[in-house]
Amino acid sequence: KTYILNFVSVLEKKYHFVLINTDPSNAIAYEDELKNLHAKIFLASGAFSLESYFQRKKKAKMILQSVDADIVYVNALTPNNAYWVRAAKQLKINAVYHSHNDSGLYSNPLKAVAAAIMKPFNQYTLSYAVKLAASLDSGQYMFGKKARFEVVYNSIYTSKWKFNPLERIKIRNKLNIKNDKKVIVSVARLDTQKNSIRF
Numbered sequence: 001k002t003y004i005l006n007f008v009s010v011l012e013k014k015y016h017f018v019l020i021n022t023d024p025s026n027a028i029a030y031e032d033e034l035k036n037l038h039a040k041i042f043l044a045s046g047a048f049s050l051e052s053y054f055q056r057k058k059k060a061k062m063i064l065q066s067v068d069a070d071i072v073y074v075n076a077l078t079p080n081n082a083y084w085v086r087a088a089k090q091l092k093i094n095a096v097y098h099s100h101n102d103s104g105l106y107s108n109p110l111k112a113v114a115a116a117i118m119k120p121f122n123q124y125t126l127s128y129a130v131k132l133a134a135s136l137d138s139g140q141y142m143f144g145k146k147a148r149f150e151v152v153y154n155s156i157y158t159s160k161w162k163f164n165p166l167e168r169i170k171i172r173n174k175l176n177i178k179n180d181k182k183v184i185v186s187v188a189r190l191d192t193q194k195n196s197i198r199f
Helices: 003-010 031-036 053-066 082-090 109-126 136-143 167-172
Strands: 020-022 041-044 070-076 094-099 131-135
Touching: 003 031, 031 041, 053 070, 053 082, 053 131, 082 109, 094 136, 109 136, 131 136
Parallel strands: 020 041, 070 094, 094 131
Antiparallel strands: none
């Protein structure tokens, strides 16, 4: 989520961004900050709702036409969002698919089985897109072990995170942590794909 904010902040002078909220019941993370960067938010609701599985490509095509998109960028956890690429291909516009997971995470076994059945078809669709991945494992999971893709590691502002002994003392005092106590910090949300619990 912070990745998208950084992405827009770096490129907002060169590109006009429209972020598609596929779950209008929840706001997009950093929505106010994104709007301050001149990004627009499109709510996929009503006639543009993506709730129906069998209507998704048609609805995605309608949305892309409505926002007059030149490039479709999909920041994805599974191949199940390939319908955006199918819509882009029909409209003859460029598509980028960026993988951030090295495995599928599903709420129930039926969804996992359906995703496994559809995966080869979705991967075939993704051959149309520019393929990016956060790691080698996430690229192979998303696009296939023989697929060609580019690994783009998440960038950070190193000066912002450079060790500062004064900040260390200040934060330890604020949190009432003694100087001789060891502290483990995770600079990420505690979700499975962040590998926070895999040690």
